[in-house]
Amino acid sequence: MNSSFERYFADISQFARITPQREAELSAIIQAGTNEEQTEAAMTELVHANLLLVIHCLKQFSKYLSSPVIQITDMDLIAEGNIGLVKAARGFKANYNAGHDDEKSSGVRFSSYACKCINSYMRRALKQGRFIHIPEHHFSYWAALGKLREEHGDDLHHADASETLNVSNEVLDLLKQGECTRAHALEDMTTDDGASCWQDILPNENALRPDDATDTSLLKAVLLAEMEKLPERTRHMISELYFEESAPTLREMAGRHGISSERCRQVCAHGLHTLRRQLKDRTHQIDPDMIPSSVTVAA
Numbered sequence: 001m002n003s004s005f006e007r008y009f010a011d012i013s014q015f016a017r018i019t020p021q022r023e024a025e026l027s028a029i030i031q032a033g034t035n036e037e038q039t040e041a042a043m044t045e046l047v048h049a050n051l052l053l054v055i056h057c058l059k060q061f062s063k064y065l066s067s068p069v070i071q072i073t074d075m076d077l078i079a080e081g082n083i084g085l086v087k088a089a090r091g092f093k094a095n096y097n098a099g100h101d102d103e104k105s106s107g108v109r110f111s112s113y114a115c116k117c118i119n120s121y122m123r124r125a126l127k128q129g130r131f132i133h134i135p136e137h138h139f140s141y142w143a144a145l146g147k148l149r150e151e152h153g154d155d156l157h158h159a160d161a162s163e164t165l166n167v168s169n170e171v172l173d174l175l176k177q178g179e180c181t182r183a184h185a186l187e188d189m190t191t192d193d194g195a196s197c198w199q200d201i202l203p204n205e206n207a208l209r210p211d212d213a214t215d216t217s218l219l220k221a222v223l224l225a226e227m228e229k230l231p232e233r234t235r236h237m238i239s240e241l242y243f244e245e246s247a248p249t250l251r252e253m254a255g256r257h258g259i260s261s262e263r264c265r266q267v268c269a270h271g272l273h274t275l276r277r278q279l280k281d282r283t284h285q286i287d288p289d290m291i292p293s294s295v296t297v298a299a
Contacts, residue, residue, distance in 0.1 A: 008075065008078070012051040012052060016049065017052075023092075023110045026043075027093060030090065043090070046092075053118065054085055072126065080125040083121050084119075089110075092110050092113050092114070141175050144164070148160075233267065234268070237271070238268055238271050240253060
């Protein structure tokens with residue numbers, strides 16, 4: 001048992017079991033549902049008192065959990081069983097006769113009703129956690145093989161195992177091959193030390209490529225150098241339009257610089273035209289088409 005299971009088992013062991021009479025009382029409260037607070041309290045008490053029932057149901061699935069083709073842990077299966085327990089608590093209708101002590105007169109116990117729901121949810125989780133379909137009887141063979149190895153160790157002979165399991169040598173070979181097969185998730189196929197995951201080596205389609213980021217950085221440096229040759233007001237207005245996170249409108253720019261919106265557009269358009277001409281005259285060519293040919297901002 002792992003430490004998480006042991007801690008969980010210690011926690012739920014603190015909840016006391018309840019009598020059939022109390023189960024009937026809680027069931028009546030839940031089914032009536034007249035008071036939401038009382039209903040939730042009754043649900044909590046009924047579920048807490050039967051959490052150990054999920055552990056009991058888990059035992060019959062131990063051979064599946066030890067299988068190499070099942071990618072699910074015991075705590076995952078317990079979580080699914082707890083969901084089934086909650087469903088059972090909501091749907092259980094007690095028919096307990098408090099005037100009789102005979103067990104047959106008490107109707108169906110909650111534990112009998114809940115086990116069906118718990119097992120159903122656990123089986124569904126196992127089917128979803130199986131990457132490869134394996135016949136159900138193979139799990140029994142694998143469990144029996146494991147017990148034989150524990151009993152005989154290296155002294156276990158192929159013929160003895162075949163005779164004990166009542167299978168042919170060919171079938172036993174296939175069972176051993178299937179037992180050694182492991183189903184791996186992509187997350188497990190990156191590194192042996194587990195330091196990285198699969199997503200670490202997948203490209204991010206939304207991220208800027210390194211070469212594009214380098215080109216953009218170089219272009220920005222060249223543009224800033226060429227913009228120093230522009231008049232100060234033109235340089236500030238173009239910077240506001242194309243280097244700030246949120247570009248201002250022409251009206252906002254007009255308010256900042258004390259001119260009309262149309263004059264702002266003319267200044268920026270003239271500055272962009274001058275900047276394109278300067279880039280064409282550079283000895284190491286930068287594509288001037290990367291410079292906007294017009295000012296496209298809201299009025």
